[in-house]
Structures are given as structure tokens and as C-alpha cells.
Amino acid sequence: MKTKLSIIKIGGNVIDDENKLEKFLSDFSSIKNAKILIHGGGKIATEICNKLNITTTMNQGRRITSTENLEVITMVYAGLINKKIVSKLQGNGCNALGLSGADANCIQALKRSTQPVDYGWVGDIQTINNTAINLFLENGIIPVFCAVSHDGNGQLLNTNADTIAAEISISLSELYEVELIYFFEHKGVLTNMADKNSFIPEINNEKYETLIQQKTIKDGMLPKLENGFYALNNKVKRVVIGNQIEGISPINCTSLIL
Amino acid sequence: MKTKLSIIKIGGNVIDDENKLEKFLSDFSSIKNAKILIHGGGKIATEICNKLNITTTMNQGRRITSTENLEVITMVYAGLINKKIVSKLQGNGCNALGLSGADANCIQALKRSTQPVDYGWVGDIQTINNTAINLFLENGIIPVFCAVSHDGNGQLLNTNADTIAAEISISLSELYEVELIYFFEHKGVLTNMADKNSFIPEINNEKYETLIQQKTIKDGMLPKLENGFYALNNKVKRVVIGNQIEGISPINCTSLIL
Numbered sequence: 414m415k416t417k418l419s420i421i422k423i424g425g426n427v428i429d430d431e432n433k434l435e436k437f438l439s440d441f442s443s444i445k446n447a448k449i450l451i452h453g454g455g456k457i458a459t460e461i462c463n464k465l466n467i468t469t470t471m472n473q474g475r476r477i478t479s480t481e482n483l484e485v486i487t488m489v490y491a492g493l494i495n496k497k498i499v500s501k502l503q504g505n506g507c508n509a510l511g512l513s514g515a516d517a518n519c520i521q522a523l524k525r526s527t528q529p530v531d532y533g534w535v536g537d538i539q540t541i542n543n544t545a546i547n548l549f550l551e552n553g554i555i556p557v558f559c560a561v562s563h564d565g566n567g568q569l570l571n572t573n574a575d576t577i578a579a580e581i582s583i584s585l586s587e588l589y590e591v592e593l594i595y596f597f598e599h600k601g602v603l604t605n606m607a608d609k610n611s612f613i614p615e616i617n618n619e620k621y622e623t624l625i626q627q628k629t630i631k632d633g634m635l636p637k638l639e640n641g642f643y644a645l646n647n648k649v650k651r652v653v654i655g656n657q658i659e660g661i662s663p664i665n666c667t668s669l670i671l
Numbered sequence: 672m673k674t675k676l677s678i679i680k681i682g683g684n685v686i687d688d689e690n691k692l693e694k695f696l697s698d699f700s701s702i703k704n705a706k707i708l709i710h711g712g713g714k715i716a717t718e719i720c721n722k723l724n725i726t727t728t729m730n731q732g733r734r735i736t737s738t739e740n741l742e743v744i745t746m747v748y749a750g751l752i753n754k755k756i757v758s759k760l761q762g763n764g765c766n767a768l769g770l771s772g773a774d775a776n777c778i779q780a781l782k783r784s785t786q787p788v789d790y791g792w793v794g795d796i797q798t799i800n801n802t803a804i805n806l807f808l809e810n811g812i813i814p815v816f817c818a819v820s821h822d823g824n825g826q827l828l829n830t831n832a833d834t835i836a837a838e839i840s841i842s843l844s845e846l847y848e849v850e851l852i853y854f855f856e857h858k859g860v861l862t863n864m865a866d867k868n869s870f871i872p873e874i875n876n877e878k879y880e881t882l883i884q885q886k887t888i889k890d891g892m893l894p895k896l897e898n899g900f901y902a903l904n905n906k907v908k909r910v911v912i913g914n915q916i917e918g919i920s921p922i923n924c925t926s927l928i929l
Contacts, residue, residue: 461723461746464722464723465719465722465723484751487750487751487754487755488719488746488747488750488751489746489750490750491749491750491753491754491769492745492746492747492748492749492750492751492753492754493742493745493746493750495749495750496745496749496750496771496773496774496819496827497745497827499771499773499774500773500821500825500826500827501825503773503776503821503823503825504823504824504825504826505825508775508776509773509774509775510770510774510775511749511771511773511774512768513754513757513769515754515757515758515761515767515769516754516757516767516768516769517766517767517768517812518761518766545810545812548806548810552803552806554775554803561754563758563761565761565762566762567758567759567761567762567763568758568762569754569755569758
């Protein structure tokens with residue numbers, strides 16, 4: 414039987430709130446089985462860009478990663494946020510190791526084609542180095558990934574943290590029984606945005622399609638669900654979308670099921 | 672017999688010059704034995720501080736690390752510079768892993784006493800985790816350290832890169848035959864600053880004292896020599912101060928001898 418591995422992704426709602434972050438990192442440290450943390454960037458990168466007068470170009474609501482943007486992302490995600498999280502985890506007795514995808518060649522990506530839209534320095538994941546990640550895990554070292562990958566030829570790339578979480582979960586499912594938890598601002602997929610308790614406990618592939626058609630799932634939720642089902646369809650054992658306030662292995666949440 | 676380990680420290684003269692950095696990283700990648708890279712910060716942190724309107728307070732010519740300074744240092748050293756170096760090394764086929772002292776608890780430090788001078792978030796090294804560093808080396812992973820440590824209680828600290836290089840060299844000398852190379856702007860300790868070829872080939876403890884008295888060694892050179900002799904007096908096999916243009920294992924350089 415495979416050993417359990419918890420892979421948890423946190424975003425801005427935790428990173429940008431000092432108290433929530435402390436609480437989450439304390440909960441994360443208490444997980445007894447093998448674990449990996451993946452974090453997004455929060456608002457800090459945008460704030461630093463503003464202070465440095467770096468403009469962010471958007472295309473159809475999606476951010477273009479210019480050279481200047483990539484530099485700030487590398488500073489803030491791989492530097493400021495990643496090392497802050499790692500040092501706090503160390504303070505909790507959790508032997509964390511902060512990683513970008515370039516480190517130990519953990520995540521190799523391909524720069525996205527400039528056609529039809531040039532998103533700049535954005536990378537789509539090609540390879541997860543599960544040998545390196547497993548070496549860390551087997552030695553009690555807890556990987557903490559930021560949303561930066563590399564192309565293997567010396568170029569760093571901006572890569573979506575939800576996708577990194579899904580791809581690492583799939584790759585590590587070769588070796589572990591993986592549970593993938595996406596923490597975000599709600600308890601799960603809400604049927605009624607005005608009611609924070611209206612989360613749907615379980616969503617299967619069929620219901621997922623219906624919810625998209627009904628426009629219950631839209632905007633930011635779409636890629637999360639897409640990545641979640643992609644993981645579930647590729648041997649990840651459990652995929653959950655919820656809020657960290659409900660505990661590190663939440664029951665009040667949305668579980669994706671096949 | 673112990674295996675050879677080369678520990679190389681680079682500073683601003685390499686980091687701030689794109690061409691020199693490319694050349695150095697290519698040379699570093701070609702080293703066949705075990706190796707570790709330690710890098711300082713260069714001018715970028717100061718530039719970012721200026722752009723962000725963060726003032727740097729000095730005391731007797733030495734920088735005070737305020738909370739804002741530490742944030743920029745963490746961004747620039749552990750983020751921008753470290754990941755740039757790691758991705759470029761990966762591009763050269765060198766399986767680099769970027770590390771702050773907090774990562775895998777590699778470098779634990781103690782915040783310096785606020786008496787007689789409060790230097791802010793500066794840490795003096797207490798423990799090097801040579802078990803973790805050796806785990807990486809034994810698995811063909813090349814550690815790349817920036818000049819950031821932590822106190823083990825959740826606080827990152829600014830720590831001198833020359834000292835990090837010396838302490839890691841001493842700690843790893845338990846397991847390896849260590850050569851420590853400090854690369855900087857000159858070929859070695861110069862007897863005449865106007866003559867770039869006037870480097871002293873060998874300096875022993877006695878000559879070191881004389882050179883200090885004669886003020887041939889002063890300012891920025893002092894801590895480098897101090898760290899170098901400290902390493903040499905603590906089982907590091909070879910300590911060299913030179914310029915990377917002379918090759919990755921320079922002959923035209925200053926060797927410290929007992």
C-alpha cells in the first residue's frame with residue numbers, strides 16, 4: 414500500500430493575511446504524513462510592481478508576464494513569500510525547503526506559444542522531477558513550491574500555482590496515495606454566492622459540466638475545478654476545494670469525485 | 672581519503688556583470704568534483720531600495736538591516752539573484768538547488784546583540800546543517816547559497832556571504848577535503864593598488880599580521896582574509912583569494928597558508 418501524501422495549495426486569502434498565514438502554517442506543520450505546500454503570490458507582487466512603476470498589461474482579462482513582471486514575480490514569489498513561509502515553518506519544527514521549479518530541476522516548463530496571444534514569460538509544465546521531490550520527502554524535508562518554473566535552458570517562467578499543484582500531485586501519485594487540497598476564500602463551490610454555507614459537498618464529472626452550463630462555476634473557479642478533475646482523472650486519490658478555517662483536512666468543503 | 676569539495680564565493684563584480692556571470696557559471700558548471708556556490712548581493716538590492724524609497728542607515732560605515740532592508744534583501748538575494756543563477760546553471764546542465772539558510776535548516780544564526788551597536792536583522796552563524804548539505808551533494812545536487820540565514824524561530828536574518836562561505840567550508844571539512852575560493856575584483860591581495868598584477872602569491876599568519884600593520888590589508892579585504900584564515904585554522908584544506916578571469920581554480924592568486 415502506498416504512503417499518504419498531502420499536497421496543499423494556498424493563495425492570496427492566506428498569504429496576504431498575517432494571522433491566517435500563521436494559523437495555516439501551524440496547522441500544516443501538524444500534518445503527520447508526508448506533505449508538500451504550494452503557494453501563489455497574493456497581492457504583494459502587484460503592490461511592488463506599482464511601487465516600481467512597472468505596468469501590467471492584460472489581454473482578455475489575463476495578465477501578460479513582461480520581463481519586468483517576471484523579475485518582480487521571481488523576487489516576491491521565490492524570495493519574499495517563499496522564504497517567509499519556509500522560516501515560519503522551520504519555527505514550527507517543520508523542516509521546509511523552499512523551491513522554484515528551477516531548483517533541483519523540479520518543474521520544467523515550455524514557454525507558451527506567442528500565438529494566438531503572447532502571454533510573455535509564461536510556462537506550461539512539461540516535466541515534474543518526482544525523483545528529486547521524493548528524495549526530499551524520504552529525508553523528512555518538506556518541499557514548499559512557489560509559482561515559478563524554468564525551461565531548462567536558463568529561463569525562468571511564470572506558471573500557475575493551481576496547475577503546479579495538480580501536476581505535482583499527478584506525478585507523485587506514482588509513489589504515494591496523494592490527496593490534493595486547494596484552499597481558497599470559500600468553503601467550496603457555492604450555489605449561492607451570497608450564502609457562504611451553500612457549498613456543494615460533492616461534484617462529479619457530470620455535475621461539473623452542468624454547473625459550468627448553469628454558470629455556477631465561472632471565472633477563478635474554472636481553472637481550479639479543471640485542474641482538480643485533471644488530477645482526479647490521473648490517479649490522484651482525493652481532490653478537495655475548501656477553506657483552511659475548516660481545518661487542514663476539511664469535511665465542510667467541496668470534494669471532487671469521479 | 673576524503674573526496675574533494677570546491678566551495679566558491681562570488682560577489683558583486685561577477686553578479687552585476689551579465690557577461691562575467693555567464694562565463695563564471697559556465698566555468699563553475701565544468702567543475703567535475705563536488706561543489707557549492709555562495710553568492711553575495713551586488714548592487715541590485717541597493718537599486719531596488721532606492722526605487723522603493725527605502726533608506727539605508729549606516730553606523731560607522733556598516734549597514735543597519737531594517738525590516739524593510741531585510742525584505743528587499745530576501746527578495747533580491749534569495750529571489751531574483753539566486754533563482755537567476757540556479758536557472759542559468761540548470762541551462763548549463765548543472766543540477767543547482769538555490770538555498771537560503773532557512774531552507775532545510777541549512778544555516779542557523781543568532782540575531783546579533785543590539786549592544787554596543789544595533790545592526791538590526793543581522794545574524795551570526797551558529798550551526799551549519801552539513802547532513803542536509805551532504806544529502807544534496809551525494810545526490811548530485813549542487814547547493815547555491817544566498818546571504819540569508821534564519822534563527823530557527825521564524826525570523827530570517829542578513830548574514831555576510833564571506834562568513835557563510837567560511838562556516839560551510841569548515842563544517843563540510845568533516846566530510847570532504849575542502850578548497851575555499853573567494854572571487855573578487857582583483858587577482859589577490861595587492862601590494863600596490865595601482866598595479867593589478869602586484870598580487871601576493873602566498874600569505875601566512877605572520878605575514879597577515881604584518882600586512883594589517885602596514886595597512887596593505889584594509890577595508891573590504893579584512894573580513895575576507897579574516898574568514899579565510901579562520902577557515903584554514905579549522906581544517907579547510909586550501910583557501911584562495913583571486914579573480915575568476917584567472918580560471919575556476921586560479922594559479923595567479925593569493926593563497927593563504929598556515
